[in-house]
Amino acid sequence: MEPLARADWFKFRSVDFTQLDALEDCLEAFAKRELDGVVIRQVYPEAYMREISSRIERHEPPFHVFPRGADPHKARQGKHLYGITLVAADRDLPEYFRVAEGFRVQCRDLFRDGADYEARLKSIFEVLGGGRSVELPRNPDGQGYMPATIRILPSGAAIDLHCDNNLSHHPSYAHLKTVCDVSDQLSFFLTLNAPGGGGELFVYSRRWSDSDDVGSQYVVSKDASLVEGCECLALKPQPGDLILFAGGRIYHRVAPTEGTRPRYTIGGFLARANEGRTLYYWS
């Protein structure tokens, strides 16, 4: 992570993975809006991220590709996912839960010779949650949600301006809302591969308000004029760095990547249980 100017409208902390204890219980500060983001550097060694990225490049293991039907080799030309998000699954939740089951197994395979991704993230969230238990949510049939998705941005691809609170208005969130409080959900992602240029996460001083919700347009591509004149910061994490930020309430986007190296990140969302002291993560 490159050094970053502090901004009073984006309160963040940055620590090395070895100093994780410094962030103990920091989710309380997120809830009180005293903290907007944290960067945990070198959650994995950079060399291991290179190995993971070359597996992703080879589509190994053969993750489900979204949009479905895209040839993973040809799909390099456009933004795509390994796995599927709740909103991308739209109303086909049986498909979502099928993909989720396979993804968890394949993700273990992807990290087979290092620290397991899901286990490592859970142990980090336990510290950040001040000892709360951390669990994958399950639907009434006992099927687990997607623990994360892998976002692949080849050269020139971007993630347009959005706020993740907007996503939780989608009908596919109906069950999840009975389990956890998805308003002001947090976003997390681990950088696996950084592009040669561009690909910064831009966060804006503009906050979400429910009046920003535009009917059935749930996801990205909010009108850029929403943040015209707002202040912004560019975060540029390095491979192995984990970012956790208040993506539910803070407008953000990923700038177009430049150069031949694609941008790979793996991540999802985090929220507190409606009851009890559990944290849930999903994508």
Ligand SMILES: O=C(O)CCC(=O)C(=O)O
């Ligand atoms: O950088 C990424 O992979 C996605 C960032 C994002 O918009 C999010 O995690 O909510």
Ligand SMILES: [Fe+2]
């Ligand atoms: Fe987001």
